[in-house]
Amino acid sequence: MKEFFRRLQYLAHRRRFDQQLAEDMQFHREMAARDGTPNFGNMLQLREDAREVWGWVWMDRLLQDLHYGVRVLRRSPGFTVSATLVLAIGIGVNITAFSLFNLVALKPLPVRDPDSIVRLQRRSPEMITAQMPWPSVVFYKAHSNMLRAVMATMGAPPMELESDMQPVTVNFVTANYFSELGTMAPVGRILMPEREDRADAPPVAVLSYGLWQRRFGGDPSVVGKLIHLNKKPATIIGVTPLTFASLDGQSSDVWLPLAEQPYFVEGSTTLGDPSNGSVRMWGRLARGVTAKTAEQELLSLTNELRKLRPDVIWNHEYIRIDPGGHLKVMQPEMYQVAAMVEALVLLILMAACSNLGGLMVARGVTREREIGIRLAIGASRVRVFRQLFTESLLLAMVGSAAGVGLSCAVLQTAFAAIDTPAWISAAPDWRVLLVALGVGFVAAALFGLAPALQIARQRQQKTTARQVLTGVQLAVSCILLIAAGLLVHAVHHVLHADPGFGYEQVLGINPELETHGYTAAAARTYLSELTSRLRVIPGVESVALSKMPLLKRGLTSYMTVEIGGRFVNAYPNWVDAEFFHTMSIRILRGRTFLAGEKNTAIVSESFAKRQWGSADPLGKPLWRDGTSRDMIVGVARNARMKAMNDGEAVEVYWPAQPDDMQAMTLLVKTAGTPDELAPRLKSIAEGLDSKLFPSVWLLKSGFHETASDLEKLAMLVTLLGFVAVAMASIGISGLVAYTVSQQTKEFAIRLALGAQQVQVLATVLRQFRWPLIAGLVAGSGIAAGLSTTLRKTLYGVSNLDPATYTAAVAILLLVAGLAAFIPARRVLRVNISKTLRCQ
Amino acid sequence: MPPGALVLLILRVLRSGALHGYAIAQRIHVLSSEALRVEEGALYPTLQKILLKGWATAEWGISETNRKVRFYRLTSAGRKQLEVGLSEYERLHEAIQAVLRTA
Numbered sequence: 001m002k003e004f005f006r007r008l009q010y011l012a013h014r015r016r017f018d019q020q021l022a023e024d025m026q027f028h029r030e031m032a033a034r035d036g037t038p039n040f041g042n043m044l045q046l047r048e049d050a051r052e053v054w055g056w057v058w059m060d061r062l063l064q065d066l067h068y069g070v071r072v073l074r075r076s077p078g079f080t081v082s083a084t085l086v087l088a089i090g091i092g093v094n095i096t097a098f099s100l101f102n103l104v105a106l107k108p109l110p111v112r113d114p115d116s117i118v119r120l121q122r123r124s125p126e127m128i129t130a131q132m133p134w135p136s137v138v139f140y141k142a143h144s145n146m147l148r149a150v151m152a153t154m155g156a157p158p159m160e161l162e163s164d165m166q167p168v169t170v171n172f173v174t175a176n177y178f179s180e181l182g183t184m185a186p187v188g189r190i191l192m193p194e195r196e197d198r199a200d201a202p203p204v205a206v207l208s209y210g211l212w213q214r215r216f217g218g219d220p221s222v223v224g225k226l227i228h229l230n231k232k233p234a235t236i237i238g239v240t241p242l243t244f245a246s247l248d249g250q251s252s253d254v255w256l257p258l259a260e261q262p263y264f265v266e267g268s269t270t271l272g273d274p275s276n277g278s279v280r281m282w283g284r285l286a287r288g289v290t291a292k293t294a295e296q297e298l299l300s301l302t303n304e305l306r307k308l309r310p311d312v313i314w315n316h317e318y319i320r321i322d323p324g325g326h327l328k329v330m331q332p333e334m335y336q337v338a339a340m341v342e343a344l345v346l347l348i349l350m351a352a353c354s355n356l357g358g359l360m361v362a363r364g365v366t367r368e369r370e371i372g373i374r375l376a377i378g379a380s381r382v383r384v385f386r387q388l389f390t391e392s393l394l395l396a397m398v399g400s401a402a403g404v405g406l407s408c409a410v411l412q413t414a415f416a417a418i419d420t421p422a423w424i425s426a427a428p429d430w431r432v433l434l435v436a437l438g439v440g441f442v443a444a445a446l447f448g449l450a451p452a453l454q455i456a457r458q459r460q461q462k463t464t465a466r467q468v469l470t471g472v473q474l475a476v477s478c479i480l481l482i483a484a485g486l487l488v489h490a491v492h493h494v495l496h497a498d499p500g501f502g503y504e505q506v507l508g509i510n511p512e513l514e515t516h517g518y519t520a521a522a523a524r525t526y527l528s529e530l531t532s533r534l535r536v537i538p539g540v541e542s543v544a545l546s547k548m549p550l551l552k553r554g555l556t557s558y559m560t561v562e563i564g565g566r567f568v569n570a571y572p573n574w575v576d577a578e579f580f581h582t583m584s585i586r587i588l589r590g591r592t593f594l595a596g597e598k599n600t601a602i603v604s605e606s607f608a609k610r611q612w613g614s615a616d617p618l619g620k621p622l623w624r625d626g627t628s629r630d631m632i633v634g635v636a637r638n639a640r641m642k643a644m645n646d647g648e649a650v651e652v653y654w655p656a657q658p659d660d661m662q663a664m665t666l667l668v669k670t671a672g673t674p675d676e677l678a679p680r681l682k683s684i685a686e687g688l689d690s691k692l693f694p695s696v697w698l699l700k701s702g703f704h705e706t707a708s709d710l711e712k713l714a715m716l717v718t719l720l721g722f723v724a725v726a727m728a729s730i731g732i733s734g735l736v737a738y739t740v741s742q743q744t745k746e747f748a749i750r751l752a753l754g755a756q757q758v759q760v761l762a763t764v765l766r767q768f769r770w771p772l773i774a775g776l777v778a779g780s781g782i783a784a785g786l787s788t789t790l791r792k793t794l795y796g797v798s799n800l801d802p803a804t805y806t807a808a809v810a811i812l813l814l815v816a817g818l819a820a821f822i823p824a825r826r827v828l829r830v831n832i833s834k835t836l837r838c839q
Numbered sequence: 840m841p842p843g844a845l846v847l848l849i850l851r852v853l854r855s856g857a858l859h860g861y862a863i864a865q866r867i868h869v870l871s872s873e874a875l876r877v878e879e880g881a882l883y884p885t886l887q888k889i890l891l892k893g894w895a896t897a898e899w900g901i902s903e904t905n906r907k908v909r910f911y912r913l914t915s916a917g918r919k920q921l922e923v924g925l926s927e928y929e930r931l932h933e934a935i936q937a938v939l940r941t942a
Contacts (some may be wrong), residue, residue: 003893006890007891020897022861023909024886024909027861027906028879032861034904046880050886054887133842
């Protein structure tokens with residue numbers, strides 16, 4: 001240990017110690033000369049040997065290399081700027097992707113003790129849900145010792161604030177929600193467990209900062225004022241801070257106490273219903289308790305709960321605990337998306353690095369003399385290699401820093417454009433900086449190693465390395481172009497191909513009967529009254545019932561079933577006889593449902609094809625394993641209304657049963673455009689029962705929302721694709737220009753001997769056919785392999801769509817051809833006599 | 840010279856008092872009846888190592904030629920190291936002798 005400190009001392013006072021050493025040796029020489037035994041040898045070299053004992057020589061060399069590198073880069077500003085730019089793009093894209101991932105999954109929320117916050121989820125081998133019945137949450141809360149606190153949140157449809165046109169979003173939360181998160185109200189107070197945890201507490205509301213500013217002009221005197229939400233009076237008690245961070249990124253204009261939910265949603269029996277999964281459960285692990293031990297305790301509690309409520313708990317049910325102190329609780333599908341994005345951005349990094357690699361090799365040629373001299377006066381190859389690689393590293397770090405700046409600017413712009421919570425900042429944290437450093441090293445290895453080796457070995461003239469690098473760039477561009485092409489094709493497909501169902505003229509109505517505590521009988525009365533009133537409105541063609549709200553954001557349920565050896569997502573729905581007519585879904589075989597029938601089912605055509613092939617599905621039982629007695633009575637066209645993106649999804653329809661009625665939504669098909677009818681439908685649906693606040697939506701707006709998400713994705717990938725193509729074309733141009741300049745003499749001789757210009761041009765271009773062919777073939781192959789992961793996002797477009805592949809290859813051929821041809825033209829302008837005389 | 844031997848020799852000649860670099864080389868030269876000659880290229884790296892290990896310290900003094908020069912002085916850690924080194928050397932030496940005598 002002491003020795004280490006002494007070493008540090010040598011480092012700190014290196015100059016003084018070196019001076020002393022020099023004096024010692026000088027004195028030694030003098031004395032030796034006096035005694036007649038003169039000592040020869042290089043003093044500097046000897047001193048360096050002695051210094052090596054201190055253990056800091058590597059650092060001296062590194063500093064030397066860095067100094068030299070800085071000088072070299074400053075001497076060629078053109079190269080340095082373009083290289084930094086290429087790197088900033090390549091690295092910046094990666095850093096941006098990581099920053100987003102960091103923000104969503106790694107960065108702890110700015111709340112009190114985020115590490116101990118967990119999300120609890122019901123699971124069994126077959127079922128997963130984050131929605132829990134409130135009575136179960138109460139049970140776990142009362143009996144768990146491993147959970148220090150239990151919170152619950154419940155989403156709700158938007159509510160009318162006074163008589164504003166724009167409804168406000170609301171969330172119900174347990175009264176301890178804010179105090180557990182350590183939220184401080186800038187005005188008024190937050191919910192308090194001792195006051196708002198009872199159903200009979202005076203009704204109160206906490207406003208979000210945004211709503212407070214927007215609707216109330218940031219007036220602090222709103223505290224204590226009465227507002228009406230869905231016509232129910234409530235007192236404003238406070239406002240959440242601007243930088244409030246909620247769990248799982250839930251945003252809300254108004255926060256209401258969960259215990260008062262039956263007051264705000266009149267008639268609701270949701271909270272008391274032990275079988276109604278209605279709230280999300282969150283907890284705080286007790287100190288020193290791991291998720292595993294807490295899971296064990298909760299498992300035994302679940303088993304106890306089963307004794308109390310045997311019908312509610314699933315077979316083999318357990319509670320899964322996930323870390324909840326981040327912006328989002330990560331789901332396996334989200335990791336898939338993250339992996340896909342990561343693959344794309346790494347491709348860009350590869351394109352940037354191979355581009356820069358090509359530039360480095362080209363520079364190697366111009367530095368041939370310099371390196372040659374250094375080797376000649378005794379530098380070892382290792383030393384030269386190290387010097388060159390240090391230069392690359394330096395460049396990579398500059399590029400990395402520029403990349404951080406670029407990504408920061410991009411994120412800043414993006415966050416400003418879309419409505420993100422105020423606590424989210426684009427400034428990089430230590431994780432981002434660490435990754436930036438790491439990506440910089442990877443980049444340096446990618447673009448610097450091969451050229452440094454080639455130059456140190458004095459093989460600058462060979463173009464092999466550049467050809468390989470060009471091939472890599474072409475392959476990467478090819479992959480990105482194909483991915484972009486597939487997505488663009490998917491957008492086109494969504495917007496222009498027949499989706500298999502009609503949505504332009506359909507309105508949805510969700511009266512939310514179940515949340516308002518309707519019984520099945522009451523729901524039947526309400527729905528039959530409403531449908532008969534709707535049917536007589538002029539312009540209404542038909543009215544149907546569907547249990548699943550269609551083309552509307554919200555929860556989707558599906559089953560993953562194995563059909564014909566492949567796992568596909570099956571989307572269930574319970575509908576009435578009018579459904580297929582109203583949604584314009586053609587029945588291809590058999591018939592639609594009859595009023596009041598039971599134990600029948602209609603499946604989509606791809607379901608039928610997968611399950612029974614060419615055999616007639618009519619009359620077959622639905623599941624092979626015999627758990628259902630439902631018989632197939634019809635086959636409908638594919639209509640992927642709940643999963644438009646998933647080209648493999650299948651649909652199953654059952655006839656809605658009288659007992660399902662409180663869960664139904666309505667679909668209304670109009671003769672003309674449905675837009676003007678929406679307010680009228682809403683007032684009719686409200687008029688039947690004043691405690692209801694039905695939502696009415698246009699199916700076409702839901703459809704376009706989904707399409708525009710896809711459009712954005714396609715645009716982003718296309719942009720990346722074009723960046724890659726642009727870099728590849730620069731790379732090719734450079735390579736061709738270099739080759740031409742190297743072979744000018746040869747071409748001049750050929751032309752002098754009477755070769756046709758076209759022939760010479762062909763010779764030039766022919767040298768690049770291998771990188772071109774290899775790049776395109778490898779790119780297409782890799783794209784074909786990778787794009788299987790895209791299959792569920794392509795809206796039914798095949799991931800091997802030949803038109804897209806052909807187009808991508810054609811574009812690249814064209815661009816590569818142009819990029820090669822422009823510099824190659826110089827061959828035609830060669831001044832033969834001058835060239836030959838010069839050399 | 841076997842590795843480590845020069846360290847041992849230097850520590851040994853320093854035991855009787857502080858010496859400057861050239862004197863160390865001279866002393867070894869003289870004491871070995873002019874058989875051992877310590878070159879600059881070996882002496883100064885070894886001296887640096889001894890300083891680094893803390894076996895000796897360097898202090899300014901005046902040489903016999905009236906020049907300001909660094910004298911190396913053994914520390915207590917150096918004395919200990921010398922003993923350890925000597926006993927190790929003895930053991931090694933005996934072992935080699937034993938083999939050479941009987942084999």
